[in-house]
Amino acid sequence: MSEQVTVASGATAPALRPASTWADELRATFTLAWPLVVAQVAQNALTATDVIMTGWLGPEFLAAGTLATTFLMPFLVLGFGIVGAVAPLVAQARGARNIKAVRRVVRQGLWAGIAVAAALIPLLLQIKPIFTALGQDPDATILAEQYVQIAVWMLFPALAIVALRSLLSAFDDTRIILWITLGGVVFNAAVNYALIFGNFGLPRLELRGSAIATVLTNVVMFGLMLTYVLRHRRFKRFNLMIRFWKPDWPRFRQIFRIGTPIGLTVLSEVGLFTAAALLMGLLGTDEVAAHAVALQCASMAFMVPLGLGIAATVRVGTAYGRGDAEGVRKAGWTAFVLGTGFMTLTCVLFLTMGPLIVSGFLDPRSAANTNALGLAVTFLAVAGLFQIVDGAQVVAAHALRGLSDTTVPMITAIIGYWLIGLPVAYVMGFVLQWRGVGIWLGLAAGLGIVAVVLVARFAMRQRLGLMRGLT
Template sequence: MTEQVTGAPGPAARKIAPASTWGAELRTMFTLAWPLVIAQLAQNALTTTDVIMTGWLGPDFLAAGTLATTFLMPFLVGGIGIVSAVAPLVAQARGARDIKAVRRVVRQGMWAAILIAAMLVPFLWQIKPIFAALGQDPAITLMSEQYIQTAVWMLFPALAIIALRSLLSAFDSTRIILLITVGGVVFNAGLNYALIFGNFGFPRLELRGSAVATVLTNALMFGLMLLYVLRHRRFKRFNIMIRFWKPDWPRFRQIFRIGTPIGLTVLAEVGLFTAAALLMGLLGTDEVAAHAVALQSASMAFMVPLGLGIAATVRVGVAYGRTDPEGVRKAGWTAFALGTGFMTLSCIVFLTMGPVIVSWFLDPRSAANANALGLAATFLVVAGFFQIVDGAQVVAAHALRGLSDTKVPMVVAIVGYWLIGLPVAYFLGFELGWRGVGIWLGLAAGLGSVAVVLVARFAMRERLGLMRTMA
């Protein structure tokens, strides 16, 4: 999202007027953010559906699916970060009215998606020896391998979707993205129900059925998005599939040059949670299942400040572009107030309704789930407290991106998550014997340290020279 602001803004960005008062900024921010929030929630619902339905199979299946997707996720989001560089490049081409550049950027973005997926598939197939070296349970590892062997094929459509989504977003056509994503959620839920449990005459594939549903859902979403781009009168003029195999090496390299910092920043955070899941795997199946439930609940709440953060990037970036330091101040702190305000509410919900929430994922009537349910409710208490710092760090990071400040936040994220969060998680979880609770407290320590530094950096933006180029 950084370069969507630092690049040349399209007409939609130029139409966003300065907010003269805090109330006006609040209204503008909310209007801009709510469609983004819904889109993020819909995207996250795809994973939530998988977690819920595999949880119905039992803790072993949920643990295996969680470890498999946790292993896959860092590579997926890293690839998404790289391909998302298509968005600012298309926006710049739109500003220059360069139809040929739009076509070439999107095409090379799809090339990048294909290359990244092709490089990742052989590596991800090595999950079994990797998990064995990490000391994971052999039975759970075997089930995870069965899931990954199928699920890796979703990388090709999932990454290609980012290139098409960037094109649609740059031309303000976000409603179709939301509709396709919501349709994907419904399709994925139905296919999961059919293939996991053998309903409607389909074979009972259990965990592998969830993987098949994930691949087919992403393929369907990509197909619908591509069909829209090729058939809609606004986008068919770009002819993105004409001479698809014709290379444009400068733009191909540019996508990787712009996208890599985005991918590394997100990868640092996702990698921390991957490491936490692997640490949970050393404790036992119930701990992994409980971790999956708590993490999925926390990630759903996280989608709201994430959507607000994206809106903050736009608002701060537009104010920065029009040399309006007061607009930067209002936009950044308004988004921060909305994000942390919502996360305070989610904190209260987690603290007061933990047992109810975890019962949505694991059947409380089954005696086999009793330990996992208790652990998940305990983890949600810790998750409730780190909701506030999690919301603060994501909004602050996006506000700084609006000022073109990305390199230092990337270093802050790497240090905070890997030199503070992970060591604290290991020390509390294993050295002090606090087990899963200690690991979650380590996650909170990492998120909290990053939040403090990034919020302070935004507050000190003028003293640090982040506004210097505005003049």
Template structure:
């Protein structure tokens, strides 16, 4: 890697000083966020590449791959969310200038990554009996199992990546994250193309080829991040791999204390989408394929506020670590404003260009794809409407994580997604017989509820005592 991290400039320097103007906060947030946003988009392209390539094989392969990846997603994001507790803890340690804590948190984050993967892989491999019990199509179930048998093992490197990404984000090395992620996208595209279709003398592995490419890509990205951290002059001083097996049980427990609610929060959201995909599976293969296309489009747009949310966690966490209440306010609202502005644009794009966007994923000239394309375009209309609340809830959740506030947001998310979103989806989709559109309206309702309550919680952060444990400036 030739990417370097510049020493703090006047923009990044604000990250460790007292809060100043809104313009300064905007510049600091933008400088931190833009590589993260592009990296999140690139990360999403890893899955998008597989969706497109499997779509070239046909809607049956796309549906099976979607069911497999959708089943695996709650396990993946749950572990990612838990290990993601490293980010606010490192940011707070940097804000309070506690270098030793940074080293220990990252090490224990790696421990947490290994433990979580070891616990979750055996569960992921149970996809076949679970899908049979849920009444999924037998052929699609068997094809999905072929993918999961291999892809499940990608959880080990995927969780490890998060521990090192958290360190890089907290120390403004977001361009390194961007470069490594883009290289990962290129690696995955090449490997998937060769292995799925059997080019250049390789066997045609179809779904298994996509799974192998996914696993190899995660291993490649983890190795690249580890090498960057241990070799870069600014980061190698943490010696995160020296005496790697030396325990620090208080910090290990702290990662699980803060990270478990984060993981469950994300699982609650992704689980709602997983349940929606399974409901779509009861409607038919065309509905599943259309759902996959619309969800992938929404996911691409979601990467921008998600990247801004990660930046908000770092900026809010650093302000919290140095005892700067005004810095917390400006960091949270700056990210919120930037995320809302972008999601307004994506909303307009989905509402006006939906029928054209969906043709990227399925060949519009094939008569067999006509129904899936029509359904996908209609789903995108609803996806466009909930863009604003989707961006609001993710930025608010990440801002609260910067304050180590994760337990109550977890409860609110579970209520919103599973007691509002999913019941509305079922009622409208099956009882009111709105089918796929009804399911998507339910998803929007769940996201809207969570957005309102989390933004309100951030507004009331001082009144409800979220800043009581903050170190006050001398």
């Protein structure tokens, strides 16, 4: 039987039509992106809730929880990137009106999530010997191990959520992602409060309670998302769970072929900022505190171009799937203008209102904070300067993912971040003695190089043969 199945007329058909004008594309991108932006902010709130409540237990628990989540994060990012390949593949299948391909891609995305989680969990459970070899504090290591032994099981539902979220995003149904994520924040806070401190007649489990809350929150969010996909009339026709055990090895391999470079790309960027934090630790406590403040501000601003980037993957992928070269052009550049436009505003904000912003994190009335406050304002100014290139690189990378172009962006990221950004940070920070400012300038250099290459690659997509699969 032919794989090509025409999308039924109805709610999905208008969304498949190409945007006739730039204004139409702007509206379509904004409508798709804004729930994703808010959902990304809410996702950060999940982690913030854990940090706040474990901090109430005491500094030793907060330190152990921070060590544990720092250990988990690179593996999570890698897994999210791999399964995230579902998004461009589903968008392309939708653009081509190939319903059977949508079902098979999402199903194999769930398979990929299971496979990645099964491969990573045994490694993550070795946290104690790894931390011991790295010379971490024995007491903190024991507490971190208690957290990780439970929290690792979140990988199965968390990676499955990525596959389902990719399906919903590709079909412009992003508001449900927002509502489920917001519900997850509330649920996570309630379960944390109950299990960490032993409230509501439940046992006091301290750090283990936080880990259980994390697992349960991801299970609930996955359950809600799966129920929505299986019951909503728009998605019931995909029959995702029918013959779930039936393999589709070509698509399974395709997800890993496209998704592994995505995971390594994101991992290289996360790793650069982790390395920068370690370099700050060599300079002193004030530098670390100032770095944390500036990084938190930059991270919050980053959620907007990230959400626009996810929307760009969907819009570009859908246009690519339906064979619409002009649609690819409009979708990519519209998201780029929106992303860099917003980051231009945050650049101005960071440069002009730095003292006011950092005073929300560090009490300016305390003499002990004077040095850290001054450093934070300076770091935030440098962060403001690289806001535009940071927004440009994330939108460009996601637009290229819509064309299934992930290997060259991965190589670009590794070279830009690790062979240029990190060495520049070290030389400026320690050789030239620019200290923390030099480290942040190194981050800016790495992001700037990657942004220039990726934006140029999208601009030259025809010449580089990235559109050759256009149907």
